[in-house]
Amino acid sequence: MPANAVEHRVERIVDGDTVYLKDGTKVRLHGIDSPERDQPYGKQATHNLDKLIGRTVS
Template sequence: MPARYLAAMLLAALLAAPACAEQQSNPPETAQLVRVIDGDSLLVRHGSRETQVRLIGLDAPEWNQPYGQQAEDWVVRHCPQGSRLHLRYDQELRDRYDRLLAYVTCRGRFLNLHLVKSGLAKAKFYKPNGKHQRELKQAMETAKKAKKGMWE
């Protein structure tokens, strides 16, 4: 019995190793916020150049649509100009508009998730980037039930 247990533990450790190695070898990249473009797009200084970042896993209204200005204002309020950002990526690095696709953390807050939780963006899956799809979808359902933002 102990030999079986030891073998099972060893197998579990071996299977988990690639996931742990991937997380350790892919730390978040840092960038600096230049300005908020809209609720789901940012202009950042990434390395030595400025580039647009599109928050993935969500769709915020455009500035001229209902809740579009509120979504933009929320990002500005929680992530002021000059803030340090942590960028994490999924399967696809850039979209058809050449924007960098990222999950963004600012001041300890996961922006993608909190925009959806606040009811200021919808969870939206864009293949193949689905690393946080389940979490974002659950946040949207919670915002709907609480009648937050666009779900009022």
């Protein structure tokens, strides 16, 4: 991990390319354009990120 990396805990998943961190920061995943929840495969895309809830990411 780079020396200047910052770690945060994932609080909730918005959709397949957007999460909120515990400190309230909204994060869009760079280079990812997943379907929205109401589009085909949107629920599956969102579900794929569910495993990040509560985990620390950097």
